[in-house]
Amino acid sequence: ASVPQTKGKPRLLLMGQRRSGKSSISSVVFHKLPPSETLFLESTARIQKDSLNSFMEFQVWDFPGQIDIFDNPNFTFDIDAIFGEIGALIWVIDAQDDYLESVARLNSTILNLQRGYPHINIEVFIHKVDGLSDDYKLDIQRDVTIRIQDELSDQGIENAPVNFHLTSIYDHSIFEAFSKVIQKLIPRLGQLEAMLTNLCRTCRFEKAYLFDVNTKIYIATDNTPEDMASYEICSDYVDVIIDFTEVYGSPEWKRSDEWRARLEGPPWLQTLENQVACEFAESGMVLADAQRPIMLREVDRFLALVAIMKEGSYDKMPQINMNVDVVVKGLIEFFEITKTKTGIAAVGGGT
Numbered sequence: 001a002s003v004p005q006t007k008g009k010p011r012l013l014l015m016g017q018r019r020s021g022k023s024s025i026s027s028v029v030f031h032k033l034p035p036s037e038t039l040f041l042e043s044t045a046r047i048q049k050d051s052l053n054s055f056m057e058f059q060v061w062d063f064p065g066q067i068d069i070f071d072n073p074n075f076t077f078d079i080d081a082i083f084g085e086i087g088a089l090i091w092v093i094d095a096q097d098d099y100l101e102s103v104a105r106l107n108s109t110i111l112n113l114q115r116g117y118p119h120i121n122i123e124v125f126i127h128k129v130d131g132l133s134d135d136y137k138l139d140i141q142r143d144v145t146i147r148i149q150d151e152l153s154d155q156g157i158e159n160a161p162v163n164f165h166l167t168s169i170y171d172h173s174i175f176e177a178f179s180k181v182i183q184k185l186i187p188r189l190g191q192l193e194a195m196l197t198n199l200c201r202t203c204r205f206e207k208a209y210l211f212d213v214n215t216k217i218y219i220a221t222d223n224t225p226e227d228m229a230s231y232e233i234c235s236d237y238v239d240v241i242i243d244f245t246e247v248y249g250s251p252e253w254k255r256s257d258e259w260r261a262r263l264e265g266p267p268w269l270q271t272l273e274n275q276v277a278c279e280f281a282e283s284g285m286v287l288a289d290a291q292r293p294i295m296l297r298e299v300d301r302f303l304a305l306v307a308i309m310k311e312g313s314y315d316k317m318p319q320i321n322m323n324v325d326v327v328v329k330g331l332i333e334f335f336e337i338t339k340t341k342t343g344i345a346a347v348g349g350g351t
């Protein structure tokens with residue numbers, strides 16, 4: 001069975017054994033299914049194509065684990081249609097099960113890919129690590145890494161682009177891992193990071209993220225050290241905003257003077273006296289969760305800038321908003337240029 005081509009769109013491929021968690025991962029990350037409901041998902045028994053409502057049009061192809069696409073007596077797969085355009089192959093390994101067969105299949109897949117498609121990033125998700133102790137997680141990661149690297153170097157392959165992530169759908173680790181995977185597919189990521197780093201410096205933000213709001217994947221962050229807690233706060237905040245407002249359903253992206261006056265004026269400040277104060281506005285908002293105020297500003301239909309501010313930033317809101325405006329303009333330009341240069345559909349919708 002040959003697989004239809006989708007031209008010009010970066011694709012992610014999700015592969016792994018049956019019951020390793022592929023359907024659960026794509027349902028939780030891309031369709032907001034609550035993790036506990038994955039218990040009722042039917043296991044993948046065929047190739048599923050899934051078009052995403054995201055800032056890039058990723059395709060998650062959910063391959064049934066028992067199919068060997070390189071050597072299958074029943075089907076001839078159009079390998080080029082499958083792998084020709086993908087950016088990354090995500091291989092899901094069930095860490096709570098015996099993973100030797102999965103690792104063996106992964107090894108043969110990597111070897112096959114190295115021949116024709118050496119540029120494809122291989123992202124190994126050592127999955128279902130919830131409930132495992134930290135030591136045990138690291139042991140498994142070490143074991144899997146060694147089994148793969150030994151096999152590759154036996155075959156004379158050095159520096160294959162293979163990366164490992166410990167993941168679970170029951171916490172933020174699956175989103176964090178997807179963020180890493182997707183960031184590698186963004187051309188000129190360094191420029192995005194530099195913009196956010198500058199913004200943090202000028203606005204004295206603790207941390208800033210560029211979020212794909214529908215998936216809660218972050219596309220970029222500033223250069224301060226990785227910090228899971230900050231990511232969790234910001235991504236929960238994105239959830240709150242998306243639940244409470246129709247911001248991202250609206251086709252219009254106007255930012256009125258009236259809105260700005262409200263945001264910067266005294267009435268806005270008064271609301272901060274509440275423990276948790278939310279200012280919902282058409283296209284930008286600030287939430288103060290006790291000490292750590294958070295700012296969200298949409299960039300386009302899919303992307304939002306989310307930053308953790310320092311305590312006492314409120315009197316500087318006018319300057320902060322000015323700086324944020326400049327960066328948002330820069331981001332829009334960035335994705336316009338990236339789009340024309342690479343043919344990647346980076347920005348969509350209302351812009």
Ligand code: GDP
Nearest residue numbers: 019020021022023024038039043044128168169
């Ligand atoms: P697939 O056959 O690869 O698509 O696997 P499924 O998505 O159907 O998942 C198989 C089972 O694993 C389901 O019962 C899921 O609830 C469970 N599962 C998926 N991800 C996780 C995880 O991160 N942790 C745990 N504990 N179970 C998971």
